Amino acid sequence: MDTKKKLPPTIIFIFGGSGDLTKRKLIPALYNLYLDHFMPEKYIVVGIGRSPVSDEDYRSKLLEGMEEFSRRKDHNGKSWPAFAENVFYQSRDLESDESYKGIYEYIEQQGKTWGVQPNVMFYLSVAPQLAPVIATKLAQHKICDDTQHTRIVFEKPFGHDLQSAKELNKLLDSLFKEEQIYRIDHYLGKETVQNILAFRFANALFEPIWNNHYIDHIQITAAETIGVEDRGGYYDQSGALRDMVQNHVLQLLCMIAMEPPTSFDSNEIRNKKVDVLSAIRRINVEDVHENAVRGQYAAGWQKGKEVPGYREEKGVEPDSPVETFVAAKFFVDNWRWKNVPFYIRTGKRLHEKTTLVTIQFKEAPHYSFPAEAADTWRPNRLTFSIQPQMDIRIRFQAKRPGTEMVLTPVDMVFNYAEAYEEQEPEAYETLLEDVIEGNQTLFMRADQVEAAWEVITPILEAWHKRAPVDFANYSPDSWGPEDAEALIARDGHFWANLPTNTGKSGSHK
Numbered sequence: 393m394d395t396k397k398k399l400p401p402t403i404i405f406i407f408g409g410s411g412d413l414t415k416r417k418l419i420p421a422l423y424n425l426y427l428d429h430f431m432p433e434k435y436i437v438v439g440i441g442r443s444p445v446s447d448e449d450y451r452s453k454l455l456e457g458m459e460e461f462s463r464r465k466d467h468n469g470k471s472w473p474a475f476a477e478n479v480f481y482q483s484r485d486l487e488s489d490e491s492y493k494g495i496y497e498y499i500e501q502q503g504k505t506w507g508v509q510p511n512v513m514f515y516l517s518v519a520p521q522l523a524p525v526i527a528t529k530l531a532q533h534k535i536c537d538d539t540q541h542t543r544i545v546f547e548k549p550f551g552h553d554l555q556s557a558k559e560l561n562k563l564l565d566s567l568f569k570e571e572q573i574y575r576i577d578h579y580l581g582k583e584t585v586q587n588i589l590a591f592r593f594a595n596a597l598f599e600p601i602w603n604n605h606y607i608d609h610i611q612i613t614a615a616e617t618i619g620v621e622d623r624g625g626y627y628d629q630s631g632a633l634r635d636m637v638q639n640h641v642l643q644l645l646c647m648i649a650m651e652p653p654t655s656f657d658s659n660e661i662r663n664k665k666v667d668v669l670s671a672i673r674r675i676n677v678e679d680v681h682e683n684a685v686r687g688q689y690a691a692g693w694q695k696g697k698e699v700p701g702y703r704e705e706k707g708v709e710p711d712s713p714v715e716t717f718v719a720a721k722f723f724v725d726n727w728r729w730k731n732v733p734f735y736i737r738t739g740k741r742l743h744e745k746t747t748l749v750t751i752q753f754k755e756a757p758h759y760s761f762p763a764e765a766a767d768t769w770r771p772n773r774l775t776f777s778i779q780p781q782m783d784i785r786i787r788f789q790a791k792r793p794g795t796e797m798v799l800t801p802v803d804m805v806f807n808y809a810e811a812y813e814e815q816e817p818e819a820y821e822t823l824l825e826d827v828i829e830g831n832q833t834l835f836m837r838a839d840q841v842e843a844a845w846e847v848i849t850p851i852l853e854a855w856h857k858r859a860p861v862d863f864a865n866y867s868p869d870s871w872g873p874e875d876a877e878a879l880i881a882r883d884g885h886f887w888a889n890l891p892t893n894t895g896k897s898g899s900h901k
């Protein structure tokens with residue numbers, strides 16, 4: 393069978409088709425979907441930007457680096473040239489009405505050629521300030537009507553703060569149906585993130601202990617080694633709290649903390665996540681310094697390479713107060729999670745690229761072993777290693793081989809690469825496939841976005857009021873500022889990293 397599902401003919405407009413995200417993520421994802429037979433039989437991809445580029449040059453530019461980003465080489469008779477035949481470029485200014493007349497006519501014409509009204513996806517891969525302009529013009533020109541035929545995809549950031557997110561949601565609500573709107577959080581498309589739900593809700597084993605009776609605390613780490621690269625202009629208006637915590641980190645928290653859904657219906661899942669976000673205790677602005685820490689990377693060395701400090705990056709103000717690191721402590725005020733701290737940290741130019749969710753269980757209630765047997769006794773720990781290492785591991789005590797009773801912590805590991813031959817899809821592949829098929833489960837609903845903004849608003853306010861202290865306060869290749877260690881150490885814990893013997897069962901520090 394050539395296509396897994398019979399999908400209607402589809403036109404995919406990528407607004408911002410000449411941009412970075414399109415080249416690095418969107419086109420490789422669409423190409424991989426095509427290779428895997430997940431694209432509709434009839435499709436057209438139209439990149440739109442202002443730069444004048446011919447179709448041929450556009451395709452050549454997209455192909456540069458494709459080897460690096462595409463998972464697979466040509467197979468099953470499918471190839472880049474055959475895919476690219478249906479990829480076009482149009483030079484249009486998306487602030488001008490003329491452009492939308494042209495887009496309208498293009499869709500009409502293509503519908504006639506195919507003999508059917510096509511599904512149309514508009515992917516807004518443009519700067520966020522263009523989003524309301526484009527949405528308004530799409531509606532004014534009756535291009536994005538309120539039928540299921542048209543879908544509109546919004547990249548992050550969705551709003552700059554609670555107020556602007558509300559305004560954008562209000563505008564979109566006045567123009568489109570919620571079923572047409574896809575707000576992307578690419579972490580939700582990651583295979584290992586989706587597997588948190590499978591792990592929790594497809595297995596009966598863990599649910600009875602998934603609560604404050606057995607869980608001591610939870611940690612979420614989303615660490616990156618890169619700096620802001622060429623996105624300094626954007627990042628300096630954003631910072632780590634907006635860029636990572638408001639969306640990706642809080643969504644991970646929701647996956648861990650949500651109640652079991654009654655079905656896999658997209659609204660049911662999203663309702664359960666909104667419940668978590670609404671239950672997160674709002675930190676008083678005056679108490680933010682006790683619950684949240686910020687940092688900014690200094691100049692220094694990383695993996696043998698000299699790297700600039702944040703304030704020396706292109707597009708960044710030389711006295712920028714913007715944070716490149718955040719650590720915070722949250723509580724989810726409900727029956728399940730009462731008094732269980734959720735520690736989160738994220739930052740750039742850290743020691744390792746790693747995204748980890750760690751569930752730390754409480755200590756065994758009674759040590760029946762002799763004290764000398766258990767000097768490295770550790771409480772049980774479950775770790776979801778999201779990336780780049782992809783595994784789920786459970787730490788437990790085992791007897792070390794020998795005549796003496798000596799206990800050491802070991803890991804039982806489920807490793808994706810060892811368990812499955814198939815290569816996992818990139819997040820954008822999963823998400824684009826869902827938009828093509830009209831499945832909103834992995835996309836943010838309006839109330840979800842607003843609830844997440846509400847969680848971070850007190851921190852934004854407190855940091856806006858108080859000048860940052862001691863910036864730049866952490867070195868490249870470190871784990872962030874010392875205050876982040878203090879935040880968790882005050883509660884008698886320390887940040888968890890993956891054991892160095894990653895991927896194999898073995899002893900655990």
Ligand SMILES: NC(=O)C1=CN([C@@H]2O[C@H](COP(=O)(O)OP(=O)(O)OC[C@H]3O[C@@H](n4cnc5c(N)ncnc54)[C@H](OP(=O)(O)O)[C@@H]3O)[C@@H](O)[C@H]2O)C=CC1
Binds near residue numbers: 413443485548549
């Ligand atoms: N790049 C990344 O890694 C990530 C990006 N994002 C988000 O994705 C979006 C796009 O980011 P990115 O690709 O990096 O941005 P770029 O700056 O690389 O690209 C912006 C695109 O917008 C086009 N554009 C700008 N103004 C107009 C206009 N008036 N009319 C038509 N086209 C216009 C540009 O075309 P031209 O220059 O030809 O006019 C270009 O194609 C942003 O919202 C960003 O926050 C989210 C996560 C990661």
Ligand SMILES: O=C1O[C@H](COP(=O)(O)O)[C@@H](O)[C@H](O)[C@H]1O
Binds near residue numbers: 548616635636
């Ligand atoms: O959304 C964003 O995510 C990336 C990190 O994504 P990952 O999939 O590589 O973990 C981050 O670098 C970027 O600043 C942020 O906008």
